[in-house]
Amino acid sequence: MTTETPLELKQTINLPKTDFAQKANLGQTEPARLERWTEINLYQLIRERRAGAEKFVLHDGPPYANADIHLGTALNKILKDLVVKSRTMLGYDAPYVPGYDCHGLPIELHVERKLGAKKAGLPAATFRRICREHAAAALKRQTRDFQRLGILGLWENPYLTMSNQYEAETARLFGCFVERGYVYKGARPVYWCIHDQTALAEAEVEYKEHTSPSVYVKFPLSNDTVDGKAFKREVLGSEDDPRQIFFLIWTTTPWTLPANLGIAVNPNFEYAAIENGAEVYIVADELVGMVADKCGLNRPQVIARFPGSRFDRLEARHAWLERPSLLMLGEHVTLGGEADAETELDVKEAREKSATGKAGTGLVHTAPGHGHDDFVIGKQYGLEIYCPVDNAGRFTSEVEHFAGERVFDANPHIVDFMRERGVLVFSENYAHRYPHCWRCKNPVIFRATPQWFISLDAHTPEAPVEVDEDGRDRTNYTEDEEDAHTSLRELALAEIERVEWLPAWGVDRMRNMLKHRPDWCVSRQRFWGVPIPVFYCASCQFAVTDPTIINHVADIFATDSSDAWYAREAKDLLPAGFACPNCKGTEFTKETDILDVWFDSGSSSVAVLEHYPELRWPADVYLEGGDQYRGWFNSSLMVGLAAHNRAPYNTVITHGWVINVQGAKMSKSEGTGVAPLEVIKQSGAEILRLWVASSNYQEDVRASDEILQRVGDAYRKIRNTARFALGNLAGFDPTRDYVPQSELLEIDAWALAELDAVVERALAAYRAYEFHTVYHTLYNFCTVTLSARYFDIIKDRLYTAAPHAHARRSAQTALYEIADALARLLAPVLVFTADEIWENLPPLVAGNGDVPVGRVPSVHLADFPVVVGERDESLRARWAQVYEVRDEVLRALEAARVSKLIGSGLEARVEIIARDPVYSLLAQYGEELRYIFIVSQVGVMKTENADAPQVRVTVARADGQKCERCWNYSVRVGEFTRYPTVCERCIEALAEIEAEGETA
Template structure:
């Protein structure tokens, strides 16, 4: 048994009740309850009243189902930013909100009706709308609890809902602003239409996926050609991947500068027994008898399709030989020579609509990229088709109904469909079968792969369908007045795009900060190329387009007095008031209701959410107030970012935001899109229940969220390791600061250089974190913070000074300096961590400063002590320390030394005194040599501090310092 005396009761070990094990899933709900009890959000608003305000405007999630990882990522990032701005001393309110109108909710209520074998159309619209409202209210409540559980701090008792009566009244008011300034029109033009949901869709409601379609080549016989009479009797060939549009064809389009040729086929037979070639007219297919007009550049691709089809229908006797189709080409002609030419529809024998002439029209959009260089025109089902036909006096015929069926009275395939049904449009379906029997189907195959629009809600294919809709024009002179705040130097360099809605919006894009910068190019391209905004929907649940249209003139009523009465009714009874209204009373004595059509179309929900700036930001913070930041996923360039931009540009002449931040999507651990069918969905609620919200929050902060990010077991395991290191740093600080008081504090000027160096490093960190927070770069923020904690503190400063903390006298200047710096570090680090680790920072703060009614989140950015200058080259010292540590490691592995304290080292340079270096390197002795070398020390070990020092006479005896402390 050792005779050494036990000095453990003389060593000052850290003491704290702060647990190493986090137990976040259990602790966080209690912290949330405490925040609610003390009214933390309201206390912050009162505390920061009058300060510079920072408004992050919450884009409204849809009130439909539990939150998913995309929701969690988005809300956490918003909360981190809001809390960081609050930490920097600003008044940073956060008003959460929900999008409550629209098809997804209506669809769910309809599903319940269908399950009960009820018809929605037979229900009172107000009663149906009440069920939609109740459905939305249910999910608002569910999602509110889930968002709060993430630690998102906001005005949860007073969120904004697009279905609140006040909101609906203001949305209607924003619409009427467009109406009063002449920025609305009603027109029949093709829009994206969902036959499943029976409504028009906006571009933002559509997603594109690859599908396999039927491609067909169809022959239209030319019956007149005044500039090229030799073409009479030839067939103009069109190629399409939407066979269902052929029954609505009204014209053909050619490219004026494209060169066209006629192509004939001469069938030949190569004998199986000889090399002779014979005519085989006896085996001709009807399609082989014609002349076909196509673009010269597209002959090869057309011939491949034609020959494949021809061989399907020509049966050669066994052993007869091989079929060859020789080509006979005419001289090329310019497309402009087709002016005035007339063709006839393949189904012309049906009479009526199909017997009308099909003119060949010049179209600048016709290219030779694919197909035949001739395009069939169905003005009901394509924007180019519509515009070209309209310019030539050809109107839509509305042959396809809302469900995607040909109307019952249509001569060809009337009452049949659906037109998006693959079987209906297949090469053996009714359309192709009829065209084949008419001798007009030259080629058909079901293998054409291309990108195609789908409804992002129902996932069903959409069609372009011409219907009467309400539009906001992009290129008509706008009635909005430009924001005069842009008439200063901030407007320099802005594009002067003119006073159309498109021009104002493009100017606004130039005057907005986009994070990351590349997002600006994306939204600019979208606004530059977007069509007029279709704002009407043929549904029931939403804000109605509250307009009266004169039955004779087709003009909508623009009367401020009538509009005032409409809005007053909305404020009292919400949008339901329109469906229950005495419309004659709203019109007043000046107008007779009998002369007016009451519009019952519903506003596009993107108009709802695009108007939120008016009933959230301006309504709560004053007219003219702009949000400092909008923050959503990258898909919102064509969604909320754009609808908000257009709505505000049309009514205020500017954007509703100063800056826009775009984040990527959350993917699974393998980088795949999450889907239930793949079974790879990562549920944020499950993560919270198992590991706590702070783990999820740290994951968000550590990702490069400007791009798509991954989350899975391995990723979260890494996040958990990072969290434990942060927690242990705080645990050490709490323990090491046990009993610290102001009387112990030491001025910076009296501190050792190591402490001053760490304070200088803290100042560098402070500047880096401020810069990162200003740039909304929390990946950079969290990395800088964790690197400082792990590398500068745990692996360096704490490691070196543990001897000082444990063994120096309480009154020693060195120990006082160390604990003073630890106190500065604590106050800074707990603040820095608070925006990201909202719950843990609160737990840490309360562990040291328990309070019933205070919170770490009421603190502001730390004020660091000044004067932390250093003389030594600490970069060189730390590099040398690393070399020494690496050199000692083999001796530890071989058990030649048990710890670095038992080692003596030589180093080629001495950047500080030998005694200081021994303490910094945590070794027995440092001396100058030719290289870094290590030998076990022969010195004896102090029985209290375990350092091997020359004054220790034998192992277990005390060094001079420890002897003085023990006395």
Template sequence: MSTDTPDYRDTVFLPETDFPMRGGLPQREPEWLARWAKIGVYDRLREKTGRKDFTLHDGPPYANGHLHIGHALNKVLKDMVVRSQQMMGRDARYVPGWDCHGLPIEWKIEEQYRAKGLNKDDVDVVTFRQECRKFAEGWIDIQREEFKRLGVTGNWANPYLTMDFHAEAVIADEFMKFLMNGALYQGSKPVMWSPVEKTALAEAEVEYHDITSHTIWVRFPVSHFEADTSSSTPKYRNMDLNVANVVIWTTTPWTIPQNRAVSFGPNISYGLYRVDAKAENSSTVIGETFIIADALSEAVKAASRIEALTRLRSVEPAEFEGMVLAHPYRGIEGGKGEWDYPVPMLPGEHVTDDAGTGFVHTAPSHGDDDYQMGLKFGLPMTYNVEADGTYRQSLPLFGGQAILRSEPDPKNKRNPWEGAANVSNIKALAGVGALFAKGTMLHSYPHSWRSKAPLIYRNTPQWFAAIDRKLEDGLGNYGSTIRERALTSIRELVTFTPAIGKNRLQAMIENRPDWVLSRQRAWGVPLTCFVKKGAQPSDADFLLRNAEVNARIKAAFEAEGADVWYVQGFKEKVLAGLADPSQYEQVYDVLDVWFDSGSTHAFVLRDREDGSEDGVADLYLEGTDQHRGWFHSSLLQASGTKGRAPYRGLLTHGFTLDEKGMKMSKSLGNTVAPEEVIKEYGADILRLWVALSDYTQDLRIGKEILKGTADSYRRLRNTMRYMLGALNGFEAAERVDAADMPELEQWVLHRLSELDEQVRAGYAAYDFQGVFQKLFTFATTDLSAFYFDIRKDSLYCDAPSSLTRRACRTVMEALYDRLTTWLAPILVFTMEEVWLCRHPGEDSSVHLQDLPETPKAWRNEALAQKWEGIRAARRTVTGALEVQRTAKVIGASLEAAPVVHVTDTAILAALKSVNFADLCITSGLQLTADPEPAEAFRLPEVQGVGVVFEHATGEKCQRCWKVLPDVGTHKHPGTCARCNDAL
């Protein structure tokens, strides 16, 4: 440029925007939260009338502790569902809720008591419950603010709490429906029991950890064969069995005092074996004979240190018919005859020869398979184990001994919770010669997910909901029992995302036992029922069933909460004039908290104005563990009281893992706290991580993953920033009709039409990953790397009246309107910032908008196909220019004027119909049908297009930088014709 050429920089229309390149999200996001609260966005959306309902029912988190990354994943997914459904025209309400009752909170208050040297049982139960309530309230306030900081929209001012008086009244009322329809019964059976917490646990409250247990092989001597009454002569004369031992194997020595039978497998191959040689430290006796499964003989031989073992003969399972064994403790000194009863041999389908001996020691009070055998064969139950996990004091030899300790013993590295009972039984068995062998074994064992202490199966009187009993409630559209209704709901009424969830939940419902409703605790909704004194559970009048009594209880709970149940004189008050209080005992167990949360459909979906029109949610959304948790209990509970599932859709997400795929734990130091992510990056980055992940699988998160997420965010932010800058000063008068636009703009509108369909379908299917990936690829590939790159010349240098420039800015507005709203459910803060750049105003918010309708006329498949060929040819040209740029032959593509050889006549015609030089960002370009020369540049994936590089001829325009022959021949020095006219 000569010294007298003017500086044209101020004449170029460069993008201008106040939208910063850096988001500054950690600092700025709280400002938008305050703004949304001030203008009442959530409430204003409720004012939009005539919309079809959409209800996502919130699974209540537990009110004790700060949020972890799993909470963040769950709530962000819910928020994306609610926001996207709202913007697609629904009235999408979200009522957040909290689970407030139950053992974790009670345990915390007990810990506080213990620290002060106090005993919980010495405190008035109402006072204790009020302390639990206060504790829950404190954590609800903390968690509410943490959830809101994630950008989650909802009715935060009026959430639901399971401890609200109305909620407690409805939970009690739902329980009393079970009382009235015949589902409720009291039974004595083994349940998963926590001696440390002194209560029964539901399966969903159990987790499994590896522990090292004692293993023992025990001799049960054959006592006799019962006479065969169908024959005048005894059926069996096999004297070799009369002197043999049946050997059992168990990992729970403490259950031996409760043994009532030994089970065998009807289809297992057994043998009679003799010990011929043994190691010095073996507990076996040379010459003794015993029966075991053939498949396990080598394992038993090794465990018992037998050096020579002879198989004498096969023993058919039929030979066990009528066989009676003696309990190993029969006749034991000090036993007081406790174990002098016969131990029958019984066929059991649950017996296998996979491990052990092929025989199962059967204690009906301490295992479900054992209990089922007891029911089938009339075995007596035992009540040897107390609530704290100790043997009853009156049990000979072992009275008062603990099966599990109340506190772990740090010195016992093998099994710190183990009490004295196991070792005492092993010693007693050795003392009477019944111990065949012993060892230890590392295996998976049930633990309480709250106290982390091991559990036992314990026979106790508990309250159950019968899931196979025909109900007397007139709600039989989908079946007459809870199980039938639940299974029909799964098969016919519920949509599962992902679909595999259906099989999982169905299998659980098909195989589950009756629901244990009762817990022996203080903080919860009591089982509001009365039992007749002196009556047995099998008696018809055992339970008081009176609708008026139930109505009084519900009314009292509505007014004063469930605490009123524990107030002196309550029984007399509610029974007055309806039943004789002196004839009834009040039940003080509390309901399983899964019954609380399972009842939320009644006091939220059914009872609240912002619930659901039919009391059924469109969606329940939780982690995969809730197939056995909240999804499961809600299904059972509603099947019992509503006759069907309380949801039409179930969505499940995976768990959060660290970057290496490891489970997060504080001890490993690999946890990622939402608070820390927000502090460093902002909540939108956390939300973007959710959108980038396949939530149907387990999700990984860590520093490197978050860096990658932040990089994707920056690229998208720059696209939005460029668009805002390009739209600076845009006015309605500039708009151009789609039909009058250049083809490139019409192609962009076609892409918007395609995306509109894909985005709506993706949001409807809850496919946030799919939606974001499509939009991100469009923004970075179709826009930034293609459309924006091509059109920046027109935007910067064309005259404002130029059709191309006006069409481009019109398209930019269409892009802005759609990208901002399409991305708003995911990047709630950033898209609000983008929106306010063009729509400032005190009451303005992108979250008050719906997704804009996209004209069907924009769809143009023929044009799209044509431009597919144009873009392929362009890639060949840009590839050829990149070779020259790398070789430093040119510095910029505007220095080139390549010759493009095209053999396909249709492609050539398409390229000639557009300004292909502008598309390739070159100053000139020649199209020819001549065969491509050998030196032409080609791309293997683009057939029939070859490029020969040529320099552009002429001078460089000092305004647009194109190299053209006419530069310097116009009024304005150093300009081309286009720039001269623009000036």
């Protein structure tokens, strides 16, 4: 018996103690931690630690190095980081090499705007240098922001599509396509300014009001073909009927009529044949009235009706030229009447307004060289991409009657001409929005120009392809038995079936796209990109497309960058002594087109995965937004097939778009956007990361202030849960105090069984890339299992038992396992907080052999917890029932509280009358029940009455006095002279504490 004075009771309570702050202050602590990671070079440490482990390669789709990051970019990068970190902790060696897409039009446009008038006369090389600097600056800012998000990767050496090595590889890969015979030169309509004599990108045209002649023109049915005769018989009853059948078309660009090669109809529309004297016109049934009004036909008699599909491949004659015009089926044909307008915008506007009856006949004049839809359908039907208009917008000599005239000047002449010929049914002026050049403000035209294409359907070198004045070339095609006869499209369609798509509908979307996509036009009439490495013989115009030459050029790019294309003469880019294979000429000019930037980024799998030693081809995972089905997933697939006959990815994951609460698209201009950098500044990157993890990214993801508020609440709950565990581990030395499984108190064993189930669920979810399941599992575990139940119950034991007491060590053992597992499971999501938890776990000091000594310096170097399995499921089931009874008790306590019987639950004595299964369950726990229910006394009685409720709970005031130390009520308070205000339980604890001379 000690003779010292009694202890201060408050000092004998083991209150939580930890450096793990309650308030996260993420805005400040995150950057500090990032700095520490940089100091120890955490990413490299992870690489070293995983060296030799099985590889897992996520290949980063390069964001465009133009603007600053927005919420969508953040979502994309955080998801990738979740994949990389979780695979790492699952034991893989999962390196992450980020990249940037550096070439392309948006940067050019940006630079042009900045330069303004100064751009004129600037050498291409200088212009490219400025573009390069702009991209470099943008990607630097992006890198800083990505790192701030807590994303670990090879930030000091990302891949850049504008690096020498990358540009060289891009050129070589173009050579691969050439070698396989997929590359050809064809024509394709682009916006063309006849004033500046240059191609324009869509972003470079402006739409303004413009008045065009609107004309209705009749194209006669060919009466001398078999099909034509049959059709005539169908309409008029006899092929000898003197009446002539005409297809009535409408257009606002009469100057494109000389290039007419076809007429498109919608296969799903009804068309009518109407009589006008000795002539019969075919127009869309719905538009008969409108057309008749306009064209001044009285009381048109409908003599027959057909679905549009009936006209497929019928032949009409050109309105005045000795040339056929082919009837074709196209879904782009609308009744709005504007589908044959020569601009995309007109078409779109018509669609949006779903305008009816403004103009049109439902039959669309088609000139494949002068319109986008025309081009697509023309290709489909094998029409020539015919464009008899030169750079200056003048008709070429082959155009009868109008050769040499500028197209806009020719318009009225053509109208007059048609009127004289009697092929014009009606004309009027038509005001609409029409594209104009953004620089010179003149109206632009659609004009087919020579372009390089990659064929989706070429099977062999001899496959028929389009030829233009430059001819085509198929050098050095190697007869590779296996795939020589397989087209890119076929290869691609077969390959995507082997790829795993998440979500699964991705394969449908991809298949659909591949089936219908046109040949890939890889030419861009621009400067900021990888030049198409092709030469033209100065004397015979022969196009040199030779993989050997291309590789020679690529070697130059590798050392001098593709700027060399602009800085050097053709002869300095060709091997010494190279002569034209066709005419032996030795003078060459360079191709001026550059490659489509999708070719750049599509090349990344080879250019990056085969370049960085830590990576490998193919990638395990691509993960991008759903817009990339047509973009990067597609171009990467093409390049993969050309290079290695295989898709460059095993799994493709897509995420949805970020939208606001109303489900509308995020828009900065409307103020509905959430700025990621703002969120980071105010709440921390963790909140953004937790938001990503909480959302089901396979659908569109919602973001708003309220949602982020909720996520912030959740963060604090998780943080406090961890803090409670850490605080109660003060003084716990795992190597000394750890209680073996078999000696744990039952509820502690239960908590660990629950933890194990959580670990199992979380790991399965991580493996399946279902991060929101991880989040909900962990969050639910924190709120319900731990905070509301386990922690609340064990508080009494942790605080009031003697520090060394077995019961306390038992709880601490569970807390230790929980905190450790939480840190690991949270690490991919809460990268900063998990590391902070990790640091605040009790130190592992001198070991006794059972527990490993020391801990890796960061949780990101650790593995996920291991699933024990073989859980005692009966334990979990039993406790589930106990908690059901507990809920009943809590309800009863609340009622007692409302009626002012009690305040704190410890002021209560609970009496339970239960029927059997429940009674015997409760009986097992006996004295424990008061701790489980957090009341001072519990009495359990059995009833045999089958009419009684299973459980009946009544509440009374607890007997005895409140113990000053543990606040439980006991009739024995006051019995103990040394500590007269304390209960029998505390007396024992105090005795132990005094004996050991220890406080918490």
